[in-house]
Amino acid sequence: MKLVHIGDTHLGFRAYNKTTDYGVNMRQADVYHSFRRVLDKTAEINPDIVIIAGDMFHSVRPDNFTVYTTFNALNDFRKKCAAPMFIIGGNHDTPKTSDAGCILDLYRVIPNIRVVHSESKSLDVPELDLRVYCMPYRTIKDAGTADFTPESERKYNVFILHGTVGDMKRGMHDIYKVDPEILDRFEWDYIALGHIHICEQVGERAWYSVSTDYASTSVWEEASHPKGFIEYDLEEHKMTFHKIETRKVIDMPVIDAA
Numbered sequence: 001m002k003l004v005h006i007g008d009t010h011l012g013f014r015a016y017n018k019t020t021d022y023g024v025n026m027r028q029a030d031v032y033h034s035f036r037r038v039l040d041k042t043a044e045i046n047p048d049i050v051i052i053a054g055d056m057f058h059s060v061r062p063d064n065f066t067v068y069t070t071f072n073a074l075n076d077f078r079k080k081c082a083a084p085m086f087i088i089g090g091n092h093d094t095p096k097t098s099d100a101g102c103i104l105d106l107y108r109v110i111p112n113i114r115v116v117h118s119e120s121k122s123l124d125v126p127e128l129d130l131r132v133y134c135m136p137y138r139t140i141k142d143a144g145t146a147d148f149t150p151e152s153e154r155k156y157n158v159f160i161l162h163g164t165v166g167d168m169k170r171g172m173h174d175i176y177k178v179d180p181e182i183l184d185r186f187e188w189d190y191i192a193l194g195h196i197h198i199c200e201q202v203g204e205r206a207w208y209s210v211s212t213d214y215a216s217t218s219v220w221e222e223a224s225h226p227k228g229f230i231e232y233d234l235e236e237h238k239m240t241f242h243k244i245e246t247r248k249v250i251d252m253p254v255i256d257a258a
């Protein structure tokens, strides 16, 4: 049983003034192409489960171009790989009020894509003997009281969460942090985390995947870290990191202006 864990893809991210020949912001195009590369590689691996652990979009209201190119990318992927895909809401793509509507809901129309953004819940996948517990960013404030008791026994139990766990300091926008104790409250086969843009292990079976391109406020801090995604074998408990090619970020030396 193989799982692919994709982290913050931040589609619709823009930076600087350069545009492509088609008039699209160059960094926006880069971020999109990295996403396509990740999906192409995932289709080659042909896993049983695919996870996008939050911040699929860079903003609550991505531009129309981003909305429909993302639709094309996921639709094309679906033709090559039938694995169920689980997408949860992150801090960037979940609106603060429910009447705003969440753009992630649009992607439910693609077969076998499940989206969770406004509540924590368990999704049962009997055909894979699998249960996936989803905790999107909007619900991590209640993580302490979350009930992980399964309604039915399944062989594989996977937990997806978007947020900062423990004392990691990188999230400037963090209002809530999750006590790492909750990761141990149930014997998960894998914990797929999103929010931190660097690949990091935070528990025996718990990983932050990594963002799929350099799409943070301070990309230079990440310059020495490769971008990619995680493949995880639920039987052997083996993690494989797949690096993908992106445009390079070069951290220039400090200039002494004096």
Ligand SMILES: [Mn+2]
Pocket (backbone or CB within 6 Å): 008, 055, 090, 092, 195, 196
């Ligand atoms: Mn993010």
